Amino acid sequence: MTTSGMEPFRETVTRPDSSYVQAVKEAGMKVVGFFCSYIPLELLDAAGVLPYRIKGISGRDTGPGTTYLSSRVCTFCRNALTLALEEDFSFLDGLLGTNTCDPVRRASQNWTIKNPPSFNEFVHVPRVYREENISWYTAELGRLKSNLETWLGIEIKDGEIREAIESRNRARAILRELSRLRARAEPPISGSEMLAVSVSYQQMPVGDFIEAADKLLSERREMKTDPGRVRVLLAGGMLDDPDYVKFIEDQGLDVVADAMCFGLRSYADDVDLDKPPLEAISERYMLHFPCARMGESFPLRWERMLEAYNEYKADGIIYQRLKFCQLWGVDSHNMAPLCEELDMPLLYLEREYGFFSTGQLKTRLQAFTELIEDRKTLRT
Amino acid sequence: MGSDSMITAGVDIGSTASKALLMRDLEVISLAIGPSSVNPAKTAETVFREVCEKAGVKGDSVDFIIGTGYGRAKVSFADDNVSEVSCHAAGAHFLLPEAKTIVDIGGQDCKAVALEADGTLKNFAMNEKCAAGTGRFLEMMARVLDVGVEDLGALDSQSVTPVSISNVCSVFAESEVINLVNDGARVPDIVRGLHDSLTNRIAVLVNRVGLREAVVITGGVAKNRGVIRALKEKLGIEITPIPDSVDPQIIGALGATLLARRKLEQRNSA
């Protein structure tokens, strides 16, 4: 049962150049694209640009992207590069390439060679978390800040960064509150709606986002819905498509929690206002609920997944991964014995970006639902 | 409906074959198998009608019907539908209560299912992406070798020097087999290599869900002694055979019928 409060978010996930993007362009503001949850939104906000997380478009033919990247890398990168080459991202004034993973690195490199925006920078995000590496990232962000200042002809003051931190912390707090509604027995917001909202958080101007999210929160706080048959936590790699989540929910599984970068991982943690701004940002972004790209990250990720699992009273975990996504292909190995030990149902799904073979997916989801229901009814 | 006796039905619409089964309480009273057509709804009606006729039972006197298989959503007259994973588990458990790992090698897919002690699902892994590890792989190869699929088991046991098939992909394996034949390799040796290759793929799936005894093979390929031999060797574990009198193809429909009974019991006690 949807409400009008979802409209801004629905619009944002359906088309890259949403009305919000168009509005900021008309106001003379610049838009800078990026790929990764490790890129700090606050720094871009403080620079007076709109941070825009690159998302694909389901169902697009990825021919051009595949020509440059081959069919041996994940379909998300091929989709994103195709959109870049076909001018779907022509509103971007800048792009931050990252070493998120090798395919994203190559996608951003091909993009900046073939259809370069006027500003492009490569940001190296360390893969490990020691103090040394966090300091390195702080320096990297300092370098990015200088380059932004040069490009824009401005100075980015600490005060401005602080303001941006406050706004983003506020936005994340609202996101967490919205998300927590799903801990109820009758979740008033679905997993696919929540994903649309958190994707929008990474594409909308933060002020507009806060306003829209607040409105949605007040609509949903008192709402009741009919729950599905079982409750699941959706984990795994890159997923920016609410339709995929909706497909799962249409089979009767409520996605009450998630542990993904377009989802919970982008809003679970705040930036510490008591530290010098760049250091605080570097620390928060390096140490946030980790991505599998980080070496030695599994124990922390697992701990936080379990926290979410328990907090949201999930019945099982669905772990999804894009084919060819190597970094997210290890958790399935690590999680199997742990889930077995904890008697926690685990369903492992492979997918291609933007397409899902519905018959096969339905069978797996149905079998998983039956598995969980039998556990609940027959063996408690 | 009078007495305490319950009649339940399971209708399993697979991609190649469709099956229906009727039970009165826990006794199988009839079963029917037929080819699947492009219209699963029609196939379901046909096979259900047939199984009712065989039992001398009217369709509307069946107390609960469950649809399963690839076309389960199209069994319009079913009271509910359940995944073939759960149905295979329930069917195998009924025949062999000690079964803890099911290896289902179907015509176009294969799956490994881990069961709890009561026959409910513990874990499962499926592969429908390619022919490797399925009945289709063996069909293709049997055609190339110009033998019947039903002869593969016997040929396997006649192998003296097994040949190793290096290709994992069935399309490439086909060329490899043709080359082997041209190079003079003996058919039984090739067949043995093919069975080994098939079970390599399946073993990875089985190990992912956790190998626990007793291990049971279901699906069209289950009666192939060569596959049983290869799987035994690969997993290092005895394979418990399904009773000879049971056609392994009907296990899904059997499970559906049993689950129909369970659902009926739950509904009545609620």
Next chain:
Amino acid sequence: MAILGKERWQVWEEAYESILILQDIFSEESLDRTHGALLVVYRDYIEELFRAIDSNKTIIYGNFAVPGTLMRGFDTDEVFWLQLEALSVIQGLVGEPAVWNAQYVDAAEAAGMAPDICSVDRIALGGYLEKVMPPPDAGFYLTTPCDSQTCLVNSMVFETDAPTIVVDMPYGATREEVEYVGRQYREVIEFLQKNTGLRYDFERLRDACDKYNRMMRLIADWVTLRRTKPACQPCETLSLMAAVVTVFSGHDNGIDYATETLAELKEMIARGDRAVEGDEVRAIWYGDPMWSDINFYNWLEGECGVTVPMDMFGYFHADSLIDTSSEVSMLEDIAFNAMRNFPMTRQLLGSMEDYLVDYRTLCQDYEADFGIIPGHLGCTHGWGAIGMMRQESDRLGIPLLVFEFDMLDPRITPRDDLEVIFQNFVEDIVKPRKFGS
């Protein structure tokens, strides 16, 4: 067959036995110095491993990119540094990769590792799961050359539960980036000392660095001399330079191997030996080698008339020797070497230009008639650069052969298919261009 008088794991025994048999064979052909040296160093490695187990040495796991030289600051009487990829490489050379490496791939996948992770790392994990390696007391890894290495770290940390430290490798090799890695190496030393109780000695490191420098000077000459046209030394062992360098940097074996292969090359040049009979075709093998079937290179030269004067795995640089004047200079120069001198990291970890520039240089310096992109399935940053590589090749006017395979798992693209792919390309495209139709 026993190793050092004891029965060991079957797979190591089989590898050891194969090495000894090959050594017998090659001892009769005293001219084949490279093969002889290779067998010596691998035999030494296996014996060293089992000596380490027998005398209860500390075992430290590491990946391919870990600088051997750095590890030699520890006392080798007390520690054995086990490069996880070493066994899979040895098996590929002397054994039956379709059996051994395939078994470990299956074991890793059965344990839940995704099949699209590079086979090198699935084999390392699978080997560990099949218990063919002694358990580690600690782990030290670098996040290079690729994502799959991070996969290896995340799975090994989970499986082994041993204290582990990972070094982050940056995008380029500026002064700051070199210092960053140098500082991390110091953290590694402190971490390993603390967690193993072993003592690190910078004097030992200095010795190792001297040995590395000596080895590298020899290799630099060899790299230059391999430009000789027509080619004199066959290409079968070309890619193994990387395998030897990673394990034997800072060790006499590294120097010996480089000495032998350089000497052999010089002798062959002096004698006018030919890698290819008749008209040769020269190709740059720009990527992962055919370690699943090393004989393929012999077929290439014998049946196809194609020799590979240089490839990515043999391409080392003389400009990166180690300044031993201080601890910091040693750590930083080892870092620089790891970033700029080491195959794959040098070409693939950074920018697109990093990837293209070596290809350009190699084609030019070695007078290539065509380029080969060996498309190892797990190499996503190689594949991700394929479009630009094709454009570069077009611009250079050099035909490019791109094919799919797996560098350690021969089941993916069988030998017969590879022969057809190469034969067709060479006969239909390269030879007509070079020799006229």
